[in-house]
Amino acid sequence: MPDEFVTHEMWPFECLRCLHVWEVRYVVKHLSDAYGNEADIWLSGGVPAPPPWAGTSCPGCGAYHVTWFPNGYLARHPELVSGPEPEPEPVRVPAVTRVPARAPAARRSARPGRLAVALGVPLALFVGYEVYINLGAVHMGH
Numbered sequence: 001m002p003d004e005f006v007t008h009e010m011w012p013f014e015c016l017r018c019l020h021v022w023e024v025r026y027v028v029k030h031l032s033d034a035y036g037n038e039a040d041i042w043l044s045g046g047v048p049a050p051p052p053w054a055g056t057s058c059p060g061c062g063a064y065h066v067t068w069f070p071n072g073y074l075a076r077h078p079e080l081v082s083g084p085e086p087e088p089e090p091v092r093v094p095a096v097t098r099v100p101a102r103a104p105a106a107r108r109s110a111r112p113g114r115l116a117v118a119l120g121v122p123l124a125l126f127v128g129y130e131v132y133i134n135l136g137a138v139h140m141g142h
């Protein structure tokens with residue numbers, strides 16, 4: 001019977017030219033058909049990607065001369081990773097939302113502005129990082 005199952009793998013890489021260190025999260029579809037033939041399909045960022053050992057290029061300088069670390073290596077050596085930004089602190093929502101009726105208008109408008117910055121900056125960094133990674137995955141195919 002045809003069979004399919006999916007695994008998630010995180011591969012840490014290092015560029016041997018510019019020494020950039022990064023990680024790629026893969027979704028691997030393991031397929032097998034009725035004749036016992038097996039194949040793996042590697043996806044990165046939702047798009048097909050070459051397996052980590054074939055055709056991975058550095059997102060920093062584009063070199064194909066890269067090596068990889070054992071799974072979980074970077075979790076034990078966080079000093080090697082220059083990015084992405086750490087998870088933002090959870091935004092504290094005040095328990096009391098009632099605004100005093102006589103509060104100055106400037107003070108009332110300052111709070112939503114700071115909240116927008118607190119939410120928007122980490123979100124922009126995250127989205128930028130995702131776009132960067134996805135563009136890198138697309139370029140890897142060429």
Ligand SMILES: [Zn+2]
Binds near residue numbers: 016017018058060061
């Ligand atoms: Zn590089």
